[in-house]
Amino acid sequence: MGIIIQKxxxxxxxxxxxxxxxxxxxxxxxTNNISFEINQANxxxxxxxxxxxxxxxxxxxxxxxxxxxxxxxxSGLDGQTMKLNYAPPYLIFSRVTYGTDKVFIDITxxxxxxxxxxxxxxxxxxxxxxxLERIGGDPALGVPKVCSIYYTLNGTTQECxxxxxxxxxxxxxxx
Numbered sequence: 001m002g003i004i005i006q007k008x009x010x011x012x013x014x015x016x017x018x019x020x021x022x023x024x025x026x027x028x029x030x031t032n033n034i035s036f037e038i039n040q041a042n043x044x045x046x047x048x049x050x051x052x053x054x055x056x057x058x059x060x061x062x063x064x065x066x067x068x069x070x071x072x073x074x075s076g077l078d079g080q081t082m083k084l085n086y087a088p089p090y091l092i093f094s095r096v097t098y099g100t101d102k103v104f105i106d107i108t109x110x111x112x113x114x115x116x117x118x119x120x121x122x123x124x125x126x127x128x129x130x131x132l133e134r135i136g137g138d139p140a141l142g143v144p145k146v147c148s149i150y151y152t153l154n155g156t157t158q159e160c161x162x163x164x165x166x167x168x169x170x171x172x173x174x175x
Contacts, residue, residue: 004059005024005025005057006058008024010055012054018043020055036081037080038081054076056074057082060072094151096108096148099139125167126168144165
């Protein structure tokens with residue numbers, strides 16, 4: 001398992017975008033995260049005008065379709081660093097909800113995307129501003145809530161983890 005590049009395009013407005021999928025795929029050393037400067041040379045192109053271009057990469061982690069196949073799209077401009085992160089191979093969310101017993105939201109996709117798009121430190125405080133921003137808001141203002149996390153760890157389905165507002169969940173090591 002690892003990063004799967006679905007499509008990568010490089011270009012600017014007024015120009016037909018160049019398909020650089022193979023060049024980006026070649027930058028992946030196994031299942032490791034990748035990081036590279038966006039420019040013509042790094043994408044295997046030469047002789048293009050000096051117009052600033054944008055790279056857009058659509059990628060997923062794992063085997064498509066299936067668990068862990070959340071699709072991520074990232075873009076960056078010439079001179080910026082493109083970072084593509086992979087989800088830990090041992091952790092896949094099957095269902096994650098947040099709220100009360102009467103009002104809750106399904107945040108499975110948001111949490112799975114968090115694994116892809118995060119940098120090093122994947123520790124969430126349930127109910128914190130960062131957590132609420134990542135999941136799209138508070139489903140029940142002013143009421144204590146619980147986050148229920150159903151997941152697979154190392155290929156084995158685990159019991160549900162119940163985390164209350166204020167509890168920390170460390171996704172670096174699993175829930």
